[in-house]
Amino acid sequence: MAHFQARIYVTLRPSVLDPAGVAVCSGLHQLGYEAVESVRIGKYIEVALDAADQGDAxxxxDQMCDRLLxxxxxxxxxFELNELAST
Amino acid sequence: MAHFQARIYVTLRPSVLDPAGVAVCSGLHQLGYEAVESVRIGKYIEVALDAADQGDAxxxxDQMCDRLLxxxxxxxxxFELNELAST
Structure with missing residues (x-):
């Protein structure tokens, strides 16, 4: 059994509108950052889990992302996967 | 002037409780992923901007993150910064 740390990045597909990103972009313009061209907002999820090996993890x-995340x-x-320790 | 793509990762400080992460962790357990030990949720933001050089970007x-993001x-x-093109 090994212990893993996963960093998962969830992003909207490029064809999907991102109203939150547009709002943040507009907010940055109002703060004076006119050089900002576009903003897209996604989720960053850190998961610590135990698994038999890298492939199992x-x-x-993959299943967790498809079903819930x-x-x-x-x-x-x-996602990126780092093995922290194996026992 | 150069064009940059920034990937910004915003995470809760380790000492701050993350109720959303706890809820997702519990949801994963209910789906059968008992091996998940902890979940922390953050934001992932992609920003495209123009700047004079890497240092300026x-x-x-840094200012945008401190003031708004x-x-x-x-x-x-x-954040990670990639230069896409310079003109």
């Missing part, structure tokens, strides 16, 4: 994380219809996800 | 991004009282942020 990746399989579990991301909405596959409008979002993409990717 | 970093200065602007992150709450420095309870959140940390870090």
């Amino acid at each position: 990746e399989t579990q994380l 991301a909405n596959p219809v409008i979002e993409n996800y990717r | 970093e200065t602007q991004l 992150a709450n420095p009282v309870i959140e940390n942020y870090r």
Whole structure:
């Protein structure tokens, strides 16, 4: 059994409108940052989990993202996996 | 003038409770992913901007994070900066 730390990035698909990002972009313009061209907002999720090995952890994380963490219809996800310790 | 793409990660400080993360952790347990130990949720923000050079872009991004994108009282942020094109 090994202990893993995953960093998951969930982003809206490029074709999906991001009203929150547009609002933040407009807010930055109002604060004087006119050089900002676009803003897209996503989620960043850190998950600590135990798994038999790297492959097992990746399989579990793919399922978690598809079932709960991301909405596959409008979002993409990717993750990085670090092994912290094995016992 | 150069064009930059920044990836900003905003996370709650480790000492700050994350009720949303606890709820997602509990949801994952209910879906059968008992091996998940903890979940922390943050924000992932992509910003496209123009700046004179790398240093100028970093200065602007630091200010944007402090003033709008992150709450420095309870959140940390870090960013990666990629130069896409210079004119």
